[in-house]
Amino acid sequence: MPTSIAPSGVVPTADHAVVVHQLVKRYGGRDVVDGLDLVARAGAVTAVLGPNGAGKTTTVECCEGLRTPDAGSVRVLGLDPVADARALRPRVGVMLQDGGLPTGARAGEVLRHVAAMYAAPRDTGELSERLGVDLFARTTVRRLSGGQRQRLALAAAVVGRPEVVFLDEPSAGMDPQSRHAVWELVRELRSDGVAVVLTTHLMDEAEDLADHVHVVDRGRLLASGTVHDLLTTEPDGDAGTLRFDTVAGLDLAPLTARLSTVTPDAATGWSAAEAEPGSYVVTGPADPRTLAELTAWLADHDVLAGRITVGRRTLEDVFLDLTGRHLR
Amino acid sequence: MSDTTTSAPPPAPGTAGAASPARRVTAQAGFETRTILRNGEQLLVTIVLPVLVLVGLARTSIIGLDTGGLPRIDFVTPGVLALACVTTAFTSQAIATAFDRRNGVLRLLATTPLGRSGLLAGKVLGVLAVEVVQVVVIGVTALLLGWQPHVAGIPAAVGAGLLGTAAFTALALLIAGTLRAEGVLAVANLLLVLLVVGGGLLVPPDQLPGPLAHLATFLPSGALGEAMRGALLGTGVPPLAVVVLAAWTALLAGATVRFFRWQ
Known part of the structure; x- marks a missing residue:
């Protein structure tokens, strides 16, 4: 096993908040992630773009400490997401693809509950207003629309002022207004110096939002660069x-x-x-x-x-x- | 927030820090308790069902019980308290955890400073908080019906309740962490009915028919029922019941640690 954590051709530096090197993850003998390399910088939006089943979610879950790699290495803020979970949890925000919101509680209650896990969280009132969560704060999660759940999940992901944010398909099921509110917040996080990693299969999301795009399929990195790089890459x-x-x-x-x-x-x-x-x-x-x-x-x-x-x-x-x- | 000026720039990313472990766990326990007490079905199984059973067994003779000459209410209440413990620690907790697991709630909370151990601690505290509510409601109802508990046995009853809670919470987490949510819903309700009818909770194991008498003695439900009755009737907690509950707790907790799947 290689001991270096640098993906081929990329030397990790201090502003590399996330470094994934030769990551392998298998389920039932099948390599879902097969030697993936990926980096994400602080103060930048990194999109992991790929079709369904490409291994995007599994990769992000390894970064979140929810799954243990079978081979290769993952470093977030220089730490191991599994071994150093305790130190990383207050510094990393997560928005899961399936939301992960308790369905029996009210939206506002869920956000305040997640905020209670931090010593000095963001102001939940201000954040709710930013994402329009205040409009359905008293509705139970079970009754929220897909877009409303996504906005609540995003609010929960950023309420702890994270240095790294993982957003798994953040604008799935959202109406255009919601998407713009989400994109605006993501841009603001970037200018605050947060490393934003988002998985998506929406081209316009990657094109409009991402400073860096990793194209992933079948558990491997196919191409990597700025949107401009990808559009102008030889031979085309x-x-x-x-x-x-x-x-x-x-x-x-x-x-x-x-x-x-x-x-x-x-x-x-x-x-x-x-x-x-x-x-x-x-x-x-x-x-x-x-x-x-x-x-x-x-x-x-x-x-x-x-x-x-x-x-x-x-x-x-x-x-x-x-x-x-x-x-x- | 700031002690310098109100127009200070917003705090930088990474400055929120984790709340203290005690605060995180209490917050989780409060959240779990409120969620259970607000859910209609959960209230039905944890509060309404035990109270109905208490009133039904105390005021009617539909179920024949050999109370050994004691008033029915004195004989029945300890069993109802044991039943209450099972509804909260097992049925309610298994169903809640199974759906939280299916909906990704366990995974999301595991990524916050709460972590997996904090989540578990919060759940256990939440169960105990609901049990306090149950004891108050059932205890007051029983006292109104003329219950005269053996007061010196209350500490032993609390101990039995805690041990029973440990065993049944472990069982709840074991099935919630291994079966599909719909399966857990079915199994948790079915097991509750079986334990009520033939598990030695309400009817002492030695009054159950045939082989069930021997079986129930060694079930956590029978052991919990006997321990509660022994403590609150003043006949003393049978050591066998304590051994049986402790053994089940160790076995189930070990199996849960081994087989629980977070997703």
Whole structure:
């Protein structure tokens, strides 16, 4: 077993609040997390992005001390989340995916109860108002909507003024207003110097909020960097996308071949995929001539595109390229 | 908050610190107690059921009991107190913990400064607090019905109650930490009924039919019932009952530590 806790290529420094190195976690003989490396800095939002079942939650639970790694190491604020749990608990805030809220108690009561675990917690009144928890403070948790529960769980995660916050799918089930309230609070935590680690499969959440994104799938780290890094990573550095909707089941190989003849000097080639039946994404060095070539190809097939858009790659494109387009 | 100026910048992250262990555990105990006493079903099983059983057994002769010449209320009340202990320490606690476990409450609280040991301590204190409420309600009802307890036996009864609470809380946590919540709901209620009918809580083991008499003597329910009766009737706590309860406590606590799953 490697004894160094530095993920390959990253030297942990004082502002690395979380360092996960070669983490392995197995359930029933299956590697749910399989040699994962991950770091998170203080004063930054780190997104762990991955499809369902990628191992995000298990990884975060190892950081929270709720699970013991089978191999590899996890350090939070330089400490072991399991062995040093007592020292870490007052410094780490946790929002679980399933909320973890007692269903029989009132919302305001739950928040005050969690606050009572700390010597000098945040003012629960102010925090409730920030997240709109005051609007349903007297409602029992059982009767709260999904978004209300999430906001209460977030309030409970930050009421102890943590230095590191783990948020597992924080805006799942939230309406747009709630999401913005949550995002605003997350940005404020960041500017206060808190290390915020959030798992998500929402691209816009990662794109709008994260300073650093780790793309995870099948228990491994696939890519890591700022959103900008990920969007401009070779070999698709100058890539644009052409999206169009038309009849399903077109053979795309002839299309990419034709587009390649239009851009023979480009450093990058063309790729095309039917993202959903009848909805196509073509990626490559897009320019006016390639758009003309695409419409000509459609004309040759005697099909009319319902919509054609030209744009840069999005985080979603990068994500789907890395994790595949098949359903799971 | 601050002793310098009211317009001081907000405290930095990481400055909240943990509350003292005593404060955390008391807060948890208070929270657990309020949750149980506010829940309709929990109140039904912990308060209403024992009081109904007390009144029913004291005022009617539906269940034939050989009281050995004692007034029925004197003979029945210790058993009802034993039953109350089982409803809170076992049935109510098993169901509450099972649903908290399913809903992730145990995991979330384990990440706060409370921790797992604080959570456990809070639960035990919460059980004891509910039991105090039960003893007051049942005791006052029994006194109104003419109960004359053997006052010198009260410390022994408290001791028996604590030992019974330990054994049945351990059993509650064992099934809550190993079965699905719906399964716990069924098992906890079914076991309560079985222990009431044939477990030696209300009816002394030696008055139970056939092999049940021998079995109930060695069940924690029979031992708790006999210890309560011995203490409050003034006949003395049978040493066998204490040994049986202590053995069950050790066995169940060991199994809980070994098999309890937090998620």
